[in-house]
Amino acid sequence: MSLPPSSPVGELPRPPLLAEVDVVGGRLRLIGRLDSRTARILHSAVSGLLLTEQRRWVLDVAALTVTDHTGLRAIGAAYRRLLRHDRRMTLSGTSPDLQRVLTRLRLGPHLLDDDHAEPVPA
Template sequence: MVALPSASPTDPHHDDVPGLLARLNLVTGHLELVGRLDRATAHLLHDAVSALLLTSCAQWTLDLSEATVGDHHGLRAIATAYRRATRHDRQLTLRGASPTLQRAALQLSGGGHLAGAGAVVPN
């Protein structure tokens, strides 16, 4: 398991940057975000998806149970993760996201309909 914090404790502006922790299991394809996903932290989701693309894991879970999507950059990061997954024949499941967040991410990604909360985002 790999954990990627958004800022180091020695960063002088650490208090100014909302934090995000990304816990990534490269074997199971489970990615858990803890904290605020926004403009300052969206790169962590991108980096985690890049790491997942290097694995043979075809089913990914993005757990947002302990995350807050703070702005449209955070929402776009989720939509981009979905697009990247589908372009590489991977399946992405959102866990812990509200139905409203799931619909918004799907609309931005150009995806189809969603069967319900916690459902697999369709290819």
């Protein structure tokens, strides 16, 4: 296997999206880019979450960049999928831009914690 020139010797290149799961703490941390190429990683992570007894999950998106509509749809799909299995998910570390988009999509009140949820315009 040859490494890309930008990678230090002996260090593998970082994947475009990394999912870290803390089952005991009920946290899923996403690091990297969520887009059409990486949405399946979030889907797979949610599959794993559904195998646990944990009912409430916090999705930490502080180190996540959502780059296209597929990425946004993946977040909504993850929320709905967990909800169908009587689980709850809230987002933590959302950027102001992501908060605005989620609010426009009417997902803000469902996904953002009370401290970050923007009021939905009437």
